[in-house]
Amino acid sequence: MSSENVQTKWGQFISLIIVFFFWGFVGSANDILIPVFKKVFTLSQVQSQLVAWAFYAAYFVGSIIFFLVSLKLDVLQKFGYKKTLSAGLLLSAVGSFLFVPAATMESFPFFLTALFTVGLGFSIQQIVANPLAIKMGSPATGAHRLTLAGGINSFGTTIGAILLGIALFGMGDNKNTSLSLEDIKLPFIILGLAFIAVAIFMNFSKIEDPEKEEVVVKTAHEKFNILDYPQLYLGMLGIFIYVGTEVTIISNLPALLHTAEFGNVLEDAIAPFIALYWGSLMIGRWNGGVNVFNTSNLVNTALKFIVPAIAFGVIIGANIFAAHDVSAFYIYPIWILLFIAVSFVGGKNAGKTLMLFGISGLLMMVAGLAWPNPEIAKFFFISGGLFLSIMWPSIFDLAIAGLGKNTGKASSFLIMMILGGGVIPLVQGSICDLDLTKPDGIFGITWTHFSYIVPLLGFAYLGFYGFYCPKILKRQGINHVESEGGGH
Numbered sequence: 001m002s003s004e005n006v007q008t009k010w011g012q013f014i015s016l017i018i019v020f021f022f023w024g025f026v027g028s029a030n031d032i033l034i035p036v037f038k039k040v041f042t043l044s045q046v047q048s049q050l051v052a053w054a055f056y057a058a059y060f061v062g063s064i065i066f067f068l069v070s071l072k073l074d075v076l077q078k079f080g081y082k083k084t085l086s087a088g089l090l091l092s093a094v095g096s097f098l099f100v101p102a103a104t105m106e107s108f109p110f111f112l113t114a115l116f117t118v119g120l121g122f123s124i125q126q127i128v129a130n131p132l133a134i135k136m137g138s139p140a141t142g143a144h145r146l147t148l149a150g151g152i153n154s155f156g157t158t159i160g161a162i163l164l165g166i167a168l169f170g171m172g173d174n175k176n177t178s179l180s181l182e183d184i185k186l187p188f189i190i191l192g193l194a195f196i197a198v199a200i201f202m203n204f205s206k207i208e209d210p211e212k213e214e215v216v217v218k219t220a221h222e223k224f225n226i227l228d229y230p231q232l233y234l235g236m237l238g239i240f241i242y243v244g245t246e247v248t249i250i251s252n253l254p255a256l257l258h259t260a261e262f263g264n265v266l267e268d269a270i271a272p273f274i275a276l277y278w279g280s281l282m283i284g285r286w287n288g289g290v291n292v293f294n295t296s297n298l299v300n301t302a303l304k305f306i307v308p309a310i311a312f313g314v315i316i317g318a319n320i321f322a323a324h325d326v327s328a329f330y331i332y333p334i335w336i337l338l339f340i341a342v343s344f345v346g347g348k349n350a351g352k353t354l355m356l357f358g359i360s361g362l363l364m365m366v367a368g369l370a371w372p373n374p375e376i377a378k379f380f381f382i383s384g385g386l387f388l389s390i391m392w393p394s395i396f397d398l399a400i401a402g403l404g405k406n407t408g409k410a411s412s413f414l415i416m417m418i419l420g421g422g423v424i425p426l427v428q429g430s431i432c433d434l435d436l437t438k439p440d441g442i443f444g445i446t447w448t449h450f451s452y453i454v455p456l457l458g459f460a461y462l463g464f465y466g467f468y469c470p471k472i473l474k475r476q477g478i479n480h481v482e483s484e485g486g487g488h
Contacts, residue, residue, distance in 0.1 A: 013136045013145065015205045017152045018198055019085065019125050022092070024156025024278070026118060026191070027247075030055055031274045032164045033111075033184075035254040035267040040181060041108045044436070045255050045448075046429035052251050054112035056243065056421030058119025059126065063416035066127055067409065076128065076408055082202055085128045089199035092121030096192030103181040114188075121195075126415045130396060131407055148289030150392055154282030155314070158275050162318045163187070165271030224406045230472050232410050235399025238465045239417035242391050244424025245361075245458030249384045250277045251425040255432050256381070256448050262374045272324040273378075276332065277385045279315035283308045283336060284389020287343060304343065308336050328375070335364075335383040342387070350394040351470035358463025361387035365456035369449070381452055384459075391462060398469045402478045428454040 030051055038048035069075055075084055095117030102110035133149045167187045168180075226233055253273060257265035265273070290303045312333065319326045342360050346353030361384050368380035396414060403410045431451035435441070442450050473479070 013133065013149075015202070016129060016133060016136070017149045018201075019089065019129055020149045020153040021156040022089075022191075022195065022198070023122055023125070024153035024158075025160035026055075026092075026122075027153075028157035028160035028274060028278050029164045029187075030115070031250050031254070031278075032161060032168065032271060034251055035258075035270055036168065037108060037111065038254075039267060040106075043108075044429075045252070045432040046426055048255075049251055049425040049429040050112060051115065052247050052425045053422035054115045055119045056247065056418050056423075058116045059123040059421075060416045060419035061116075062120045062123025063127065063412045063418075066124065067412040067416075070409060070412065074408070081128050081132055082205065085125055086199040086203045088121045088124030088128070089195045089202065090121070091124065092118045093192040093195035093199070095119070095121060096188045096195060099188035100185050103184050106181055123415055123418070126418070127408075127412050130415075131400070131411050148285070150389070151282055151285030151289045151311075154278055154285050154389070157278030158282050158315055158318060161271050161274040161278060162322050165268075165274075166322055169268040169271075224409050226413065229403065229410070231401055231469050231476075232399050232403065232413065234465055234469060234472075235395055236413055236417045238395045238399065238462060239392075239414050240420035241424070241458045241461050242388065242395055242420070243418045244420030245384070245455045245462070246281075246388050247421035248425040248428045248458075249381060249388075249452075249455050250274060252428050252432060252448070252451060253277065253378075253381065255429075256452075257378065259435075259446050259448050261446055261449060262378060271322070272319050272326055272329075273382065275319060276315060276329060277382045279311065280335075280382060280385030281389040282314070283311040284339060284343075284386050286311045287340065288390040288393075304340055308340060312336060331376075332379060332382075335379060335386060339383070339386040339389075343390075350397050351466050354391060354394040354398070354466025354469075355463050356466070357387045357391060358459050358461075358466055361459035362456055362463065365452055365459060369445070369452055369456070381455075384455055387459070395462075395465065398465075398473070401473050402476055424454060424458065428452075 034048050034051050037043060037051060038045070066075065079087075095114050098114035098117055099111070102114050129149075133145050136145060164187055168183050254265075254267070254270045256262055257270065257273060286307045287304055290300060290307055295303070316326055316329065319329075338360070342356050343353070346356045364380045364383050364387060368377045371377040371380060399414055400407050400410050428451045431454065432448040434447035438447060441447055
């Protein structure tokens with residue numbers, strides 16, 4: 001049987017995507033913690049973004065360690081994918097438990113240390129899980145499998161924001177507007193225990209290691225040199241900017257909504273907006289995940305509308321369960337329909353889709369900056385989540401194309417670039433803080449509002465990479481991105 005006809009190993013794949021859920025759950029928890037820590041520890045906006053920095057810098061450090069070890073020892077071949085994945089989960093459990101002494105000591109640096117430890121575990125999990133998801137079936141549907149896994153990740157972010165919001169502030173009329181670090185302990189104890197449970201489950205699961213690969217490009221390099229693969233080093237910058245753009249939009253959204261211009265939204269009311277943003281990524285990834293299934297064109301087209309509608313219903317339902325007023329969200333399907341339209345134009349071509357979504361995201365940021373009504377402008381910014389939703393698998397798939405036996409090393413380099421999630425929010429946060437010294441703003445808007453020029457520039461590069469990378473691959477004789485499946 002040719003590799004193109006290999007069926008997705010659903011039993012193994014479903015076991016794997018549990019870890020994608022946890023990545024999302026903790027990621028959205030950070031966005032709740034940022035405004036909480038900002039108020040409790042009296043931080044500036046750029047200081048509050050150290051939460052994102054600590055978490056995402058850990059990916060960079062963890063990936064460097066993994067790469068240096070791989071120069072002497074092939075970790076995945078020596079210990080296997082399952083054991084390596086379990087080790088990453090146990091490390092994240094340790095980080096989760098560190099939240100307890102951090103809350104007791106009321107120490108911001110200790111909280112950052114705990115987040116850094118959780119992120120170190122995640123870096124190991126990411127290095128293993130992303131290429132494994134791509135390889136669990138036909139190469140032609142590899143990117144779509146990763147998109148579907150990303151949809152589970154986004155379900156975790158949506159639920160995580162709601163549940164941590166309830167844990168910290170309560171529900172409905174019983175909401176507590178006073179902030180207590182003690183309330184953080186129990187959710188992270190439960191999370192740590194869950195990490196341990198999943199690590200045990202993973203270790204005994206039926207997940208198989210993928211077959212060994214040889215280099216598939218015409219010219220094999222005796223030694224791995226990143227400069228030999230422009231798709232990789234440009235893709236590394238793409239991952240850095242993609243993650244940074246994804247994180248910075250939401251990490252700085254509480255500060256934007258807290259301005260008088262956007263309604264003075266307080267910390268206890270921010271969870272619904274965080275859930276809608278991460279839910280937007282869920283909508284997009286569930287939509288993209290439809291391509292994994294072998295259905296007729298008519299059914300596939302219908303699912304492209306039905307699945308986003310279900311995902312949006314999950315967002316609304318979760319917020320209603322938490323007694324949040326989401327009446328303002330009922331206009332949001334307009335942006336969802338725009339996203340669906342662009343996804344149809346992009347089809348299953350990774351490069352074309354990435355280019356079109358990059359351009360679309362750029363236009364959303366422009367509209368958010370220029371729209372005169374803040375009640376509408378905020379949804380343009382939040383819709384950035386829709387257009388970012390399918391970018392990770394597209395960038396990842398393009399960047400590792402033709403790497404063959406060097407795919408593991410390339411994957412560790414790409415995971416290093418998740419560091420962008422810690423760096424780019426600091427840049428935007430520093431622009432937000434200009435409101436403290438220059439209250440008149442710029443171009444008739446606050447500096448916090450203007451700071452969304454940062455994700456605008458991020459979308460511009462991502463659109464460029466989607467346009468340019470397929471040309472690089474074509475020159476190397478690699479045409480997989482032109483295929484129906486967009487896989488490799």
